[in-house]
Amino acid sequence: MTIDQYHVNKSEKLRGVCYDIRGPVLREAHRLEDEGHRVIKLNIGNPAPFGFEAPEELLQDVISNLPESTGYCHSKGLFPARKAVMQYTQTKGIEGVTVDDVIIGNGVSELIVMSMQALLNSGDEVLLPAPDYPLWTAAVRMSGGTPVHYLCDEQQDWQPSLEDIRAKVNKNTKALVIINPNNPTGANYEPAMLQELLQIARENNLIVFADEIYDKILYDGEEHTSIASMADDLLFITFNGLSKNYRAAGFRAGWMVISGAKHRAESYIEGLDMLASMRLCANVPSQHAIQTALGGYQSIGDLVLPTGRLGRQRDLAWEMLDSIPGVSCVKPKSALYLFPKLDPKVFPFEDDEAFALDLLREEKVLIVQGTAFNWPEPDHFRVVFLPRVDDLEDSIGRIARYLDRVRKK
8 A cells, every 4th residue: 555545544433423513514604604605503502602691700700710720620620619519419409419529521521421431331322312412422432332312202392201211221221311401402301200210210220311501591480300319329420510501611611420329339430530530630710610600690590581581582483483384393491492393294304414504505594403413303403592683583584484495385
């Protein structure tokens, strides 16, 4: 083989791994922008570009502590930050958490990957919701495990299908992932549902991974229950951070909390500690914002009111999408997204990525296709309702115009 014939290939570990939220459709959007087109972006839950600012006191704490933030800190994170997280778990009703049970990460994303790498061997299976946040599926695959998706029921406000979970659990299943509040559906799981999920985990000796990054973004008086607060006989790993509730996604400040049956997981916890040490520590400056964020005024509560910006934008986006002929959408109770359905009799798309690309090229609106969230059919898409009202009205109007053109007559 000559040097001109030699090619460097990606590793086999990445076979089947994808993250289409930032995939081919986004690359096409960048190309269009480079040509001078204005693209309205409904694709990613990044609050800052839409004018959602982090609380000023968070910024001031980071700035004032910069001179003391130039060196590494403890591999698990700054003590005041971990203590604040520990105290927050107490307000959520999670018992038995110590400062040592908290690990700060460069966003929840890093910690999800770390939690899977410390756990999985080849052939191990992890139950994940469909639709899911796709990093979970990618993290399982990269760690040598097999993702197995259980369906969430659109007819039941996107609550998990207990029947489907029970049908898919087996001797190789190691863990159950629960994304609650849910991205991309906006579902908020009821306590009775969480109890049923706990019982499945208990019967099958499963670890429960609880992604709760949207636990304060709740509408219409909804309340969130941390599943780890409902039992202590199972091992729980709970994830949260500053990205969404505090509009500080760029800080990359997240955490995971180990609780419950820790005495049955000493080896696994040792693995987590090892991985935390290997990356030395999380970003130090942003950790100074955690204590202030969790202990300060919770301004997200104002934004989710019916009169708040998020509350008003959710209502507008849902009403406009749900009124498009051939489109139906469950009204989200939480988070920042809608996951509308395209009636396959009206819109017989066989490739939803092709649909997203065509919509982008024709109407300059960027959405994410439903299969990017491991939904099994090409009949859904995700919309972010972070843009201001004028842009939401414009963009959803463009979606309606496009769908009217391609509707099966």
